[in-house]
Amino acid sequence: MKKSILLFALVGLTTIAFAQKKKTTTSATINFDATTSIDNLPKADNKTVIASIDTKTGNVAFESVIKSFTFSNPKIQEHFNGEKWMDSNKYPTATFSGKITNVAAVNFKKDGTYNAEVAGDLTIHGVTKPVTTTATVVVAGKSVTTTTNFSVKLADYGVNGGAIAAGKVATEPKITVMAAFN
């Protein structure tokens, strides 16, 4: 009897393990572009973003270390992380937690390019807001690549630097997120 229970438990755990379709990467990238017509400096890349996607439930998540955004100019990098901007000592990461709301339209077992609708909570500078966006999901064998583009209104997240008012930083920077899950 005990052996049967143990066997059932083992089969059950194995089934659960294989049923979970969570893929992760630690090399997703985020491009942040807040350039304006009078200043082309405020743009940066973060190449070490942590991301996950559950191909069964459609759950997606991102974690981005603010200090990992790399600008070309040291002064802009310093301002970006400073107290008047992202205040990265106090708010070290920006995160997103949500899901692909039309996950049934994305066939993760068939190679192809799919249009996904994504909704979730975006947390920047300690402020969480619901966001919706679209994403492109490319399935190629076991590899899944997701790309999304959206804008963020800095003021919504309590980021109101003087440079924004001066027109040197875009009020709604463009964000591009790309994650390759293998």
Add this chain to the structure above:
Amino acid sequence: MIEVKKRNIWFKRILLTGLVLLIAGGIAIWYIFTEKFTDTSTEPAVYTVNAMDFIKEFQDNENLSNKKYTEKIITVNGRITETEAADTTINIKMRDTITDAYIIFAFQQQHLKEAKQFKEGDSVSIKGSCSGGTYSKILEAASITFKRCTVNK
């Protein structure tokens, strides 16, 4: 008449001084905002560490380690556990296989070619700017990230 002449001389001196200061200020601002990060390979490292000891130091006290190492140029010596290629870039990781805590290195564009020659299991020395350590809820593990990296020769 003499008083007027004296006033004019002083006025010109003040104007000239102001102009010189304005130009100097403009040059300084121009320099600051056109400056670019130097190639990390030319920067001296503030610390040289062993990867696993470095991870342990962060695990023992993340706050203290972040204060000590963040935004510093550090050389890390260790064994590569994973390489992750994405689009045109590549990242190298050194992971503690017991705790899953890891260090990840993102390279400067001019050093990508060197980074791509390495594979899992290689021992390597990498120099870069430490962005600090955080705990990932997604991975349930600690991570320490580096940017602007180069292979240390």
